[in-house]
Amino acid sequence: MSDWLTVTPGDAPLIVAFPHTGTDIPGAIEARMVDPWRARKDADWWIDRLYAFAGELGATTVRTAISRSVIDVNRDPSGQSLYPGMTTTGLCPTETFDGEPLYKPGQEPDAVEIxxxxxxxxxxxxAALMAQIERLSANGPVVLYDAHSIRSxxxxxxxGxxxxxxxxxxxGVTCDPALTAAVEAACIASGDSHVVNGRFKGGWTTRHYGQPAKGTHAIQMELACRGYVDEPAVIDASSWPTPFxxxxxxxxxxxxxxxxxxxRDFAISQRA
Structure with a gap:
């Protein structure tokens, strides 16, 4: 396996994907960027640590260490927007969530580089995700859980x-409604706020792999960062990210x- 791609296989019918926790940026690319901190600002900070228990449940995890500012593995590779009419970032982003340029003028990646x-x-x-889906699907339905976070x-x-x-x-397209209901119930029990198919309805990973009729149930969880770290009033290099x-x-x-x-239990129930 590559030094930037980590796959930890488990035996349960559950895969947890971490597409945005990486902060690695090849030196030749970082040298063209405005600011190294800015280039990493929008990472899904500490999510892999937050879900460190996943292996205890038998889950398989797939994680890239490459920063989303290099390439966003949760975007449609064709470049088509996942949220037409709404602001979003592309396959190889050229700006931050806040609209700040990532690259020095004229240094943005062209089509060949992308x-x-x-x-x-x-x-x-x-390919790694697909290999794990195929491995676990040999014994029945599986759940692919795409793990994310973002500032509140x-x-x-x-x-707001x-x-x-x-x-x-x-x-309701990418998984059986029973899976969504089970995940939602756990969130409701926490007493914290939640929404189903609000601003974040699922990225390319969820939409691409979620084929419940064929036994692959995909669901995305986007967490507000305030649930696990303090979010400073001013986001700058001295205040963000907050340590885990x-x-x-x-x-x-x-x-x-x-x-x-x-x-996991939903997937097991589908195998009965």
Whole structure:
């Protein structure tokens, strides 16, 4: 396996994907960027740590260490927007969530470079995901859980404060409604805010692999960062990201354990 791609196989019919926790940027690319901190600002900070318990449930995990500013493995490789009419970032982003340029003038990747990055990073990541889906599907239905987070306030992307739990199944298309209901129930039990198919309905991974009729149930969870770290009023290089604190994150971790357990148990029930 590549040094930037980590696959930890489990035996349960559950795969947890981490497409945006990476912060690695090849030196030749970083040298063309405006600011190294800005290039990493929009990572899904500490999500792989937050779900560190996944292996205890028998889940398989797939994680890329490559920053989403190099290539976003949760975007449609054709470049088509997942949210037409709404602000979003592309396959190889040229700006942050806040609209700040990532590259120095004239240093943005062209079509040839974008295709090269896709071949080097995007394709192997998805080949790894597909290999695990096929391995586990040999014994019956599986759940693919795409794990994400974002700051609670990003005015350019959404109004107001994001709910704590943002569940996406692309309007009920990518998984059996029973899976969404089970995940939602675990979120409701936490007492925190939640929404199903709100601002985040599921990215390319969820939409591409979610084929419940064929036994692959895909669901996305977008967490508001405030549930596990303190979010500073001013986001800059001195304040963000906030260091991960397991004790601070413990209440959310307990809920997420219930969420993943519900997802795993749903898949097991489909094999009965």
């Amino acid at each position: 295709e090269a990055r896709r071949t080097e990073f995007f394709d192997p990541y998805h 306030h990003v005015p350019r992307l959404f109004d 404060q994001l709910p704590q739990f943002n569940i996406g199944d692309n309007g 604190d397991a004790a601070r994150a413990a209440p959310l971790t307990r809920t997420l354990r219930d969420v993943l357990t519900a997802a």
